Amino acid sequence: MNDQVIQVSGVSKSYQAGGDAALVLRDIQLNVGRGQCVYLVGPSGSGKTTLLSILGCVLSADSGSVEILGNDVRRFSPQEQARFRREKIGFVFQRFHLFDALTAAENVCVPFDLLGRPKSSSRDKALELLAMVGLQDKAHSRVTRLSMGQRQRVAFARALAGEPELILADEPTASLDAESGFNAMQALKQFCRELDKTVVVVTHDSRIFCMADRLLRLADGRIVGEQAVAPSAGDVPRPSDLFPVV
Amino acid sequence: MLSFALKTLLADRGKLLTGLAGVMFSLVLVSVQGGLYLGLMRKASVLIDHCSADIWVGHARIENVDLAREIPELWLNRLRGIAGVASVRPYIVGKGTASLADGHMEDVWIIGSDPGSMLGAAWDFVEGSKDELKRPDGVSFDEVDASKLGHPHVGDWLEVNGHRARIVARTRGITGFITMPYLFTTFETARRMAHVTPGACSFFLLKLQPGEEPDRVLTAVRHRVPQAAVYTPEQFARISQDYWMKRTGIGISFGASTALGLLVGLMMVGQSLYALALDHLDEYATLKALGAEDRHVCGVIVLQALAIAIAGSLGGLAIVAAIRKFWNSPLAPVEIPATLMGLAVALVVVICLAASLLPFFRIRRIDPAAVLMG
Numbered sequence: 001m002n003d004q005v006i007q008v009s010g011v012s013k014s015y016q017a018g019g020d021a022a023l024v025l026r027d028i029q030l031n032v033g034r035g036q037c038v039y040l041v042g043p044s045g046s047g048k049t050t051l052l053s054i055l056g057c058v059l060s061a062d063s064g065s066v067e068i069l070g071n072d073v074r075r076f077s078p079q080e081q082a083r084f085r086r087e088k089i090g091f092v093f094q095r096f097h098l099f100d101a102l103t104a105a106e107n108v109c110v111p112f113d114l115l116g117r118p119k120s121s122s123r124d125k126a127l128e129l130l131a132m133v134g135l136q137d138k139a140h141s142r143v144t145r146l147s148m149g150q151r152q153r154v155a156f157a158r159a160l161a162g163e164p165e166l167i168l169a170d171e172p173t174a175s176l177d178a179e180s181g182f183n184a185m186q187a188l189k190q191f192c193r194e195l196d197k198t199v200v201v202v203t204h205d206s207r208i209f210c211m212a213d214r215l216l217r218l219a220d221g222r223i224v225g226e227q228a229v230a231p232s233a234g235d236v237p238r239p240s241d242l243f244p245v246v
Numbered sequence: 247m248l249s250f251a252l253k254t255l256l257a258d259r260g261k262l263l264t265g266l267a268g269v270m271f272s273l274v275l276v277s278v279q280g281g282l283y284l285g286l287m288r289k290a291s292v293l294i295d296h297c298s299a300d301i302w303v304g305h306a307r308i309e310n311v312d313l314a315r316e317i318p319e320l321w322l323n324r325l326r327g328i329a330g331v332a333s334v335r336p337y338i339v340g341k342g343t344a345s346l347a348d349g350h351m352e353d354v355w356i357i358g359s360d361p362g363s364m365l366g367a368a369w370d371f372v373e374g375s376k377d378e379l380k381r382p383d384g385v386s387f388d389e390v391d392a393s394k395l396g397h398p399h400v401g402d403w404l405e406v407n408g409h410r411a412r413i414v415a416r417t418r419g420i421t422g423f424i425t426m427p428y429l430f431t432t433f434e435t436a437r438r439m440a441h442v443t444p445g446a447c448s449f450f451l452l453k454l455q456p457g458e459e460p461d462r463v464l465t466a467v468r469h470r471v472p473q474a475a476v477y478t479p480e481q482f483a484r485i486s487q488d489y490w491m492k493r494t495g496i497g498i499s500f501g502a503s504t505a506l507g508l509l510v511g512l513m514m515v516g517q518s519l520y521a522l523a524l525d526h527l528d529e530y531a532t533l534k535a536l537g538a539e540d541r542h543v544c545g546v547i548v549l550q551a552l553a554i555a556i557a558g559s560l561g562g563l564a565i566v567a568a569i570r571k572f573w574n575s576p577l578a579p580v581e582i583p584a585t586l587m588g589l590a591v592a593l594v595v596v597i598c599l600a601a602s603l604l605p606f607f608r609i610r611r612i613d614p615a616a617v618l619m620g
Contacts, residue, residue: 099532
């Protein structure tokens, strides 16, 4: 069995900007094994989010090969990309991008709906995930009534819904205070460890670097350095300790 | 996706109400315009619709029940001899001018029924009865025409074409397409008042023997009296309605205003759905990033469109029911059968679905990368 979840080789990406092509990724080489938690760090404009978008099949590379979970995703049609995203990838967005009109549970149900899962089992699973992030008593609250930290946890629960194998998080602590951000990332790492998920996180937040298994530094569209920083499993607190039921 | 579609819709009450108003407007307009049209057209065949004859026999060039031409009364014997015919009654639809006490003149229809059966006589009596019409010079008038006839009462006298006519009955709701008053009386009185040529009448009304096949008798009548026009009541009603529809172009004007109403409704619903979609582009991009395909997005918009269509239709039908109850009158009858309401709802649903195309094409262009790339 291939234990590499991500295999990227020679990937380049440029954007058209006023007639000129701005190269934002150059010859990226990246392999991520199953269950790893990899942080992409670097200054703004270094290409972190572009790389994450390519890994998430929402953007196509100009050149090189991109294999996710053994699939050459560059060959995918837009429909196949969409199907791959909903079946294999969970997203945590920078501003969470929750659906304001829905409750926390309904937000978590959206990936199940897209997968065509039965309503009742989706609801049960969503409540289970919300309990896992300590929000069982907020399940039926509209997300607009939740604090930023609580919304973050709803976003985590939504990313885990549908049992994706790869979780991609874009600046997940950007909207949180230091303590909430730290706790949130510790929890995410713990969920993914327990569920054997692979995680790629784009972040500027140096306070959470210590929770990565690997830290990849990008600059000018290249991976310019890598650092293994993972603490032992015993150092990571359980999510229930981080998110006591409110 | 159902809760996403509905809750997103409900979250924006202003746009929802605009959409609902568009649907209700369209539905009410289609139903009421259609109802008025049907009601008006029905007036063109009111004599036929309220007559229990099985077959109408008239002049070969007859185009309308009100604009009758004379036919020989001698045909009576030929018609009586046809197998399957139970009875044949002559009938007069003539024209006259009533001279009112105040000096005004009013054109009237004079309808004469065979006194033996009073087939084709007045109905919905408020005062008097069919039997009263058999009294010498007895005629009925309708309340609708009271003002045209100088507000007469039962027992009053009128002068019609120089003949005295005694008002013996009053009816409610009998009015024709061109709103000339109908005066119902017996065959002979009508012949005299309408100056119908002796030995002539306007129609023969045939009743068939029980269980008799009308088509077979129609064929036999046409064979026996080839110079006559022979119709079932349904056929003759349609011919009479078509006459006015084609002559007046009323169908076009009603159709045009209905189409205009539909167009306004389409624009209101389309604008609401489009504005709703524009307000939620970010959420649609998120949906796409999470793996939604065009079919999912289309499903959301179609659900919203259907929700607006159904809720708007229910509101519209309530308004239509109120209009039918409070607005309906003999002069402006609003006939809204279940089929018309069903058609109006179906049209509105189609409009809502058509209106949902606009936001769909906009959302289709959203790049899911926008969620990550900003």
